[in-house]
Amino acid sequence: MKSLVPLLLVIGLTSIAIAQGNKPTIDYSAPANATFTAEEVTIPAKGYTLAGTLLLPKNAKRPLPVVLTITGSGQETRDEPVPFPHLEGYKPMRQIAEALASRGIAVLRVDDRGVGGSGGRDTLMTATSSSFADDVRAEVAYLRTRSEIDPKRIALVGHSEGGMIAPMVAASDPQIAAIVSMAGDGKRGDLISMDQIKDALDHAPGVTPEIRAQQIAFEQEAINAVQSGADLSKYPAQVRLPWLKEFWTYDPQATIRKVRQPILLMQGSLDRQITPEQAGMLEQAAREGGNKDVTKQIFPNLNHLFLPAKTGTVDEYSSLATSAIGDDVLKIMGDWLVIKLKVKR
Structure with missing residues (x-):
């Protein structure tokens, strides 16, 4: 039996996410009686444009601090929905954006390239996390052109792969004010993939010790082939993607050691995709790099989606009790950003 189980967790949802981007137009307008406005924006990138929504608080003192949200792996639209039954209401980036805008912080959230209203679909087969970091840099550059925005008070909030991309951008741009990493990768991707396949096999019914050993050996063989530049023709198409080579x-940790801005690391204790100890690895690496403003917050009984869970496994996603991020997550993030961005009301 030859298959790469973790690829489903890491990149296997990409085609579904791309299909989501082709659904009818979504209403991104502000709720009735909101204390902020919602403006549809178009952002120039490298050979294509990106589409997003900029929330602007109505009564806050200008120029405004701003947060730019960064979605996780797979091509996601700006709200970062997930393709699981009973989680149709999961829109974490919209929740975060509206909560922060209600506290006087502007928020820009953007469709990833190739989905929703964003162009660049023809670049996806060669794109990497570093490529997506360039898109974020284009979004930051756009924010700096807006008269309503204070260019010295731009923060990044990234989830999953977005939590890995945020340090990439901050390390290369000292004008970024702060970053929040929600379940961002804390170690090399090949190690994460091995963790994921072992966990998946340990919880899969009917997996014998022989099958488990075979799966793990095949995964390691694929990793070694990708890292060494060997012939990949016998492996699934996903294994040949440049994105996966960079991920593996x-x-x-090497990047976050270069980040000098304040960092908030947020993690669910039941996260089975990016395990909780990885937040500690990032914290240690950042401090080793000389950063003294690092905060780590572990949320009990939350999974990778920052939703209440019992086991944290992907199989459980379809039976979760709620699709809404808890108020505690939004409050802790908001309180921290209000301080770091020096919000004036």
Whole structure:
């Protein structure tokens, strides 16, 4: 039996996410009686444009601080929905954006390239996390052109892969004011993939020790082939993607050591995709790099989606009791950003 189980967790949802981007137009307008406005914006990138929604608080003192949200792996639209039954209401980036805008912080959330209203679909087969970081840099550059925005008070909030991309951008741009990493990768992707396949096999029914050993060996063989530049023709098409090669070789700890801005690391204790100890790895690496303003917050009984869970496994996603991020997550993030961005009301 030859298959790469973790690829479903890491990149296997990409085609579904792309299909989501082709659904009818979504209403991104502000709720009735909101204390902020919602403006549809178009952002120039490298050979294509990106589409997003900019929330602007109505009564806050200008120029405004702003948060730019960064979605996780797979091509996601700006609200970061997930393709699981009973989680149709899961829109974490919209929740975060509206909560922060209600506290006087502007928020820009953007469709990833190739989905929703964004162009660049023809670049996806060659794109990497570093490529997506360039898109974020284009979004930051756009925000700096807006008269309503204070260019010295721009923060990044990234989830999952977005939590890995945020340090990439901050490390190369000292004008970024702060970053929030929600379940961002804390170690090299090949190690994460091995963790994921072992966990998936341990919880899969009918997996014998022989099958488990075979699966793990095949995964390691694929990793070795990708890292060494060997012939990949016998492996699934996903294994040949440049994105995966970077994922399996990129060291997020090396990058976060270069980040000098304030960092908030947020993690669910039941996260089975990016395990909780990885937040500690990032915290240690950032402090080793000389950053003294690092905060780590572990939320009990939350999974990778920052939703209440019992086991944290992907199989459980379809039976979760709620699709809404808890008020505690939004409050802790909001309180921290209000301080770091020096919000004036």
